[in-house]
Amino acid sequence: xLGPGTRLFWVDQSYVVYVPAxxxxxxxxxxxxxxxxxxxxxTLAGFWIHQTEVTNQMYAACVDAGVCSxxxxxxxxxxxxxxxxxxxxxxxxxxxxxxxxGWILGRLPTEAEWEKAARGTEGDPYPWGDDxxxxxxxxxxxxxxxxxxxxxxxxxxxxxxxxxxDTAGNVFEWVRDWYGEDFYASSPAENPTGPAEGTExxxxxxxxxxxxxxxxxxxxxxxxxxxxxxxxxxxxxxxEETVANPPPP
Numbered sequence: 001x002l003g004p005g006t007r008l009f010w011v012d013q014s015y016v017v018y019v020p021a022x023x024x025x026x027x028x029x030x031x032x033x034x035x036x037x038x039x040x041x042x043t044l045a046g047f048w049i050h051q052t053e054v055t056n057q058m059y060a061a062c063v064d065a066g067v068c069s070x071x072x073x074x075x076x077x078x079x080x081x082x083x084x085x086x087x088x089x090x091x092x093x094x095x096x097x098x099x100x101x102g103w104i105l106g107r108l109p110t111e112a113e114w115e116k117a118a119r120g121t122e123g124d125p126y127p128w129g130d131d132x133x134x135x136x137x138x139x140x141x142x143x144x145x146x147x148x149x150x151x152x153x154x155x156x157x158x159x160x161x162x163x164x165x166d167t168a169g170n171v172f173e174w175v176r177d178w179y180g181e182d183f184y185a186s187s188p189a190e191n192p193t194g195p196a197e198g199t200e201x202x203x204x205x206x207x208x209x210x211x212x213x214x215x216x217x218x219x220x221x222x223x224x225x226x227x228x229x230x231x232x233x234x235x236x237x238x239x240e241e242t243v244a245n246p247p248p249p
Contacts, residue, residue, distance in 0.1 A: 002046070004018065005017050010050075012058050012104045014058055015050075018162075024116040024123075025042075027218055035183075035220050036220050039123065040187060043189060044191055047109075047240065049162075050236050051163060051164055052152035053171060054100060054236065056079050056086075059089040067099065068103065072093075073091050077091070079091075084149070087149045087150065089233055090228075092228055093227060093228045094225030097234035098176075106237055106242065107176060109235070110193050111175050111204065112192050113175075114173065114204050118217040119217045120161030127158055132212075138168050138169030139169045140170075140211075141212045141215075147209055149170055152165055168217055171231050172205045172232045173203060174201065175204050178196070179220070180198060205217065209231065
């Protein structure tokens with residue numbers, strides 16, 4: 001029986017943590033209709049997910065293996081600077097993120113999987129609970145001077161109930177689902193995977209410049225999957241079956 005937050009060292013030199021099967025409260029009720037209403041109970045199978053966002057160093061190993069393509073950055077971008085080796089890789093489009101996840105025998109998380117791992121089962125608005133966001137909890141609202149990404153383990157006080165880092169702040173994260181503005185009104189109650197088709201993919205979380213009033217982990221964002229941003233990265237999910245049959249190191 002694996003406990004919440006059980007940690008395992010994975011083949012890309014990262015840690016993945018375990019999120020047990022069960023229910024959680026997804027979305028949030030508002031006085032007006034929005035794309036994250038209504039709040040609804042979702043049941044998920046258990047899964048393993050990266051404890052941190054994929055870093056420049058991790059992504060570079062995939063590039064060196066000839067599987068992943070380079071981030072869309074100039075020669076002076078953070079990907080090419082060893083000082084940023086443990087910062088999240090950015091300027092990655094959805095397909096590049098999914099390619100990396102496939103390389104480690106994983107995939108991008110669904111919206112539901114990402115949100116459960118980010119907020120736990122109690123419906124809290126932030127990974128750490130309901131306390132007001134502050135600069136010792138996360139890198140957001142231009143907490144850093146100059147504003148920019150931070151190393152992926154710099155804000156452990158702001159970790160989620162499953163010990164995930166940076167599900168609020170630092171960089172936004174791609175997820176697997178197509179975007180549907182009204183999807184929550186008809187979402188399946190078990191293991192939802194989003195609309196069957198669409199034109200934009202969802203990304204979740206928040207970034208280093210996100211204002212303090214927009215840091216709630218139930219908020220949704222969407223973008224053409226061919227686009228990328230300098231505050232948008234990703235993390236991957238592994239199924240229990242993958243972890244039970246890992247590849248050689």
